[in-house]
Amino acid sequence: MAILEIENLSAFYGKAQALDGVSFSVEEGEIVGVIGANGAGKSTLLDSIMGMTQTTGAIRLAGADLAGKTTAEIVKMGVGYAPERANLFPYMSVRDNLLVGAYTARDDIERNLEMVHDLFPRLKERSTQETGTQSGGERQMVSVGRALMTSPKLLMVDEPTIGLAPKVCLEIAEVLRRLNKDYGATIIITEQNVNFALTLAERLLVMETGRIRMSGTVEELRENPALTEAYFGH
Amino acid sequence: MLQIIIQGLLLSGLYALIAVGFTLIFSVGRVLNLAYGAYLMLGGYAFFYVSQTLGMPKLLGVVAAVAVGVIAGLMKHRFIVKPLKGDMVPVEIATLILAVVLQSAVVLMFGDSSKILHSIIPGVVQVGTVSVPYSNVFAMIVSWTVLIALYLFIRKTHLGRAMQAVSMDQKGAAISGVNPDHVNMMVWGISGGLGALGGVFFASYTQLYPAMWVAPLIIAVAVVIVGGIGSIIGTLIVAHIIGFMEVMTTSLIAPELRGVFTMALIIIVLVVSPKGLFGREEIH
Ligand SMILES: Nc1ncnc2c1ncn2[C@@H]1O[C@H](COP(=O)(O)OP(=O)(O)OP(=O)(O)O)[C@@H](O)[C@H]1O
Ligand SMILES: [Mg+2]
Numbered sequence: 284m285a286i287l288e289i290e291n292l293s294a295f296y297g298k299a300q301a302l303d304g305v306s307f308s309v310e311e312g313e314i315v316g317v318i319g320a321n322g323a324g325k326s327t328l329l330d331s332i333m334g335m336t337q338t339t340g341a342i343r344l345a346g347a348d349l350a351g352k353t354t355a356e357i358v359k360m361g362v363g364y365a366p367e368r369a370n371l372f373p374y375m376s377v378r379d380n381l382l383v384g385a386y387t388a389r390d391d392i393e394r395n396l397e398m399v400h401d402l403f404p405r406l407k408e409r410s411t412q413e414t415g416t417q418s419g420g421e422r423q424m425v426s427v428g429r430a431l432m433t434s435p436k437l438l439m440v441d442e443p444t445i446g447l448a449p450k451v452c453l454e455i456a457e458v459l460r461r462l463n464k465d466y467g468a469t470i471i472i473t474e475q476n477v478n479f480a481l482t483l484a485e486r487l488l489v490m491e492t493g494r495i496r497m498s499g500t501v502e503e504l505r506e507n508p509a510l511t512e513a514y515f516g517h
Numbered sequence: 518m519l520q521i522i523i524q525g526l527l528l529s530g531l532y533a534l535i536a537v538g539f540t541l542i543f544s545v546g547r548v549l550n551l552a553y554g555a556y557l558m559l560g561g562y563a564f565f566y567v568s569q570t571l572g573m574p575k576l577l578g579v580v581a582a583v584a585v586g587v588i589a590g591l592m593k594h595r596f597i598v599k600p601l602k603g604d605m606v607p608v609e610i611a612t613l614i615l616a617v618v619l620q621s622a623v624v625l626m627f628g629d630s631s632k633i634l635h636s637i638i639p640g641v642v643q644v645g646t647v648s649v650p651y652s653n654v655f656a657m658i659v660s661w662t663v664l665i666a667l668y669l670f671i672r673k674t675h676l677g678r679a680m681q682a683v684s685m686d687q688k689g690a691a692i693s694g695v696n697p698d699h700v701n702m703m704v705w706g707i708s709g710g711l712g713a714l715g716g717v718f719f720a721s722y723t724q725l726y727p728a729m730w731v732a733p734l735i736i737a738v739a740v741v742i743v744g745g746i747g748s749i750i751g752t753l754i755v756a757h758i759i760g761f762m763e764v765m766t767t768s769l770i771a772p773e774l775r776g777v778f779t780m781a782l783i784i785i786v787l788v789v790s791p792k793g794l795f796g797r798e799e800i801h
Pocket of ligand 1: 296299301319320321322323324325326327328367475
């Protein structure tokens with residue numbers, strides 16, 4: 284069953300249009316990669332799913348319409364989000380950051396904390412450190428961890444590799460892969476780093492100026508000459 | 518000497534209570550609530566009306582005062598802050614005007630003259646050579662209890678952590694499932710209740726009069742500026758610095774100079790360390 288269905292979604296910042304008639308769906312257990320250059324609209328797409336922009340069109344989560352819902356309600360319905368800038372709480376400890384994520388999923392705290400610590404052992408060691416003093420990679424881990432604390436049906440991760448060393452990128456890729464394989468998570472991940480997206484996603488959406496330019500499996504897209512040139516860097 | 522210590526402690530506890538409600542709104546709602554003193558006035562008069570005009574039990578008067586403060590805070594959020602979407606300057610102007618309007622309403626209902634509140638608990642306790650009214654001891658104990666409870670609430674509960682979260686990153690809070698609007702509303706209510714409670718004690722210390730919202734506002738601003746907005750511990754420490762400074766000035770130099778050093782301290786700290794001594798804006 285499709286966890287997420289998006290139909291003809293457009294998004295606006297005031298008069299400026301940032302998404303234009305985007306349609307796609309995400310099946311349970313999938314990892315979908317959204318790739319596109321700066322300003323293509325990747326973050327806007329994810330923000331729109333969270334109800335944080337002005338939109339037209341339809342967004343459904345497991346069949347339920349998200350129109351008119353507040354961000355908090357959408358989180359409660361099952362969308363976990365690790366945004367581009369992480370938006371952590373800098374003067375709170377790692378543990379408290381994670382606990383805020385559990386605000387709407389209080390019954391699952393123990394199980395979710397165990398999962399987060401299993402995926403990111405570092406966060407367990409650093410549980411009392413304020414996130415404002417952490418490294419970029421550690422912050423990214425807290426951000427994904429906090430999203431997992433909401434008990435999401437769908438996890439959305441916006442450019443997790445931005446500004447991180449290749450080794451840390453690999454670590455994060457490994458965790459997302461494990462989340463998908465071991466915990467059955469459904470994941471949308473946006474990336475400019477196409478190689479990173481390729482190692483993870485089964486299916487890719489290619490965005491350009493607010494539209495989906497192409498979509499398909501990694502193999503299908505590899506055969507497309509225009510795309511190969513623009514994104515796979517031959 | 519003993520006199521100064523005792524009076525300093527009593528006054529400082531009260532100042533901390535008054536300042537913390539003001540801090541809370543600034544750090545979570547990001548509004549410098551210049552009408553904060555109006556809660557104290559409302560609380561004082563609500564207490565006066567229930568316990569002295571109606572002659573009901575004093576404790577009921579305190580409860581009524583807090584209720585009036587909470588309602589005033591919630592209404593201010595609903596009808597001023599929310600429609601203006603937290604746009605600072607218009608909110609501040611509107612709230613300041615509201616305070617003046619409320620003052621006129623109080624004059625209309627209760628008259629211009631100042632009133633003496635009956636002690637919440639009559640009698641005095643003798644500490645060495647100093648006699649301390651039970652009411653003031655009660656005020657200090659309640660203030661400390663409220664502050665400690667608030668500190669634990671903010672640190673240890675889901676709702677309290679949500680308040681911290683909203684004060685640090687609204688978007689981060691929202692994507693964690695916290696509705697910043699709800700948290701803001703709650704904080705306005707809590708702040709109103711704290712202010713009104715502080716007002717009952719403040720009016721018992723001094724007297725009840727329609728312009729009584731100005732002096733505590735200055736104290737709250739001073740504590741917050743010197744302590745660094747948002748820090749409960751900082752608020753507590755600075756409330757004691759200011760409280761003791763005032764008591765020492767009053768008893769050792771001259772009562773007229775009471776507020777002068779407080780103002781001087783505000784200016785010095787603003788110049789030397791604009792973020793306050795414990796500096797940051799988020800609650801913790
Ligand atoms: N808050 C905003 N107000 C106005 N315009 C915005 C806002 N956020 C994004 N935009 C615009 O919307 C368009 C899409 O931006 P978006 O951030 O979604 O791109 P992106 O694909 O995430 O880019 P990047 O890879 O740089 O993160 C851009 O033209 C951007 O300038
Ligand atoms: Mg982006």
